[in-house]
Amino acid sequence: METHTHLAKTFEKVKWTGQHVPQREFEECTFTQCDLSQSDFSRSRFAECTFVGCDLSMIKLTEVALREVTFKECKLLGVDFSACKEMLFSVSFDQCMMDHAVFHKRKMNGTKFIRCSLKGVDFENAHLENAVFERCDLDRAVFVNTLLQKADLSTAFNIAIDPDKNKLKGAKFSVEGALALLAKYGVVVG
Numbered sequence: 001m002e003t004h005t006h007l008a009k010t011f012e013k014v015k016w017t018g019q020h021v022p023q024r025e026f027e028e029c030t031f032t033q034c035d036l037s038q039s040d041f042s043r044s045r046f047a048e049c050t051f052v053g054c055d056l057s058m059i060k061l062t063e064v065a066l067r068e069v070t071f072k073e074c075k076l077l078g079v080d081f082s083a084c085k086e087m088l089f090s091v092s093f094d095q096c097m098m099d100h101a102v103f104h105k106r107k108m109n110g111t112k113f114i115r116c117s118l119k120g121v122d123f124e125n126a127h128l129e130n131a132v133f134e135r136c137d138l139d140r141a142v143f144v145n146t147l148l149q150k151a152d153l154s155t156a157f158n159i160a161i162d163p164d165k166n167k168l169k170g171a172k173f174s175v176e177g178a179l180a181l182l183a184k185y186g187v188v189v190g
Helices: 175-181
Strands: 004-007 010-012 024-027 030-032 045-047 050-052 065-067 069-072 091-094 112-114 132-134
Parallel strands (some): 004 024, 030 050, 050 069, 091 112, 112 132
């Protein structure tokens, strides 16, 4: 199958809901207010692309390459980022709704999550060293065998991380967040 390449294009209010759009290459493209929910972009490549105000909920990203991709004010509900290609995986999120997304085993050191809803997100076995969770809601987010060394969770809230099941050396927490780490031990402070 032939690969379609798009270079430095702007896609505005495009609706590819539920569409099968495989093997596309997007480089330096901008997507604004597009609806790509439940679409299938398998084996596509996005390099230095920006998504603004888009709905990508339940998008299929099997073997998709995401290199330096920015998501701003997007809906990414239930997106399985663990299906993406590992090589050069680099993303950032700003004011996104990402509830129930999956980052299982994903290496994403230094990734920035700014003011995102990360309720029920699966970070099991993910590498998140030096990641930033600025003012993010981590209600029911799953952290098991997660590498969080030097991660900044100082302004994140609704944190429930078991310090015995994750690597937290050098991670930053607020006082409330640090106290939440002690919850499993039945420690009462105050």
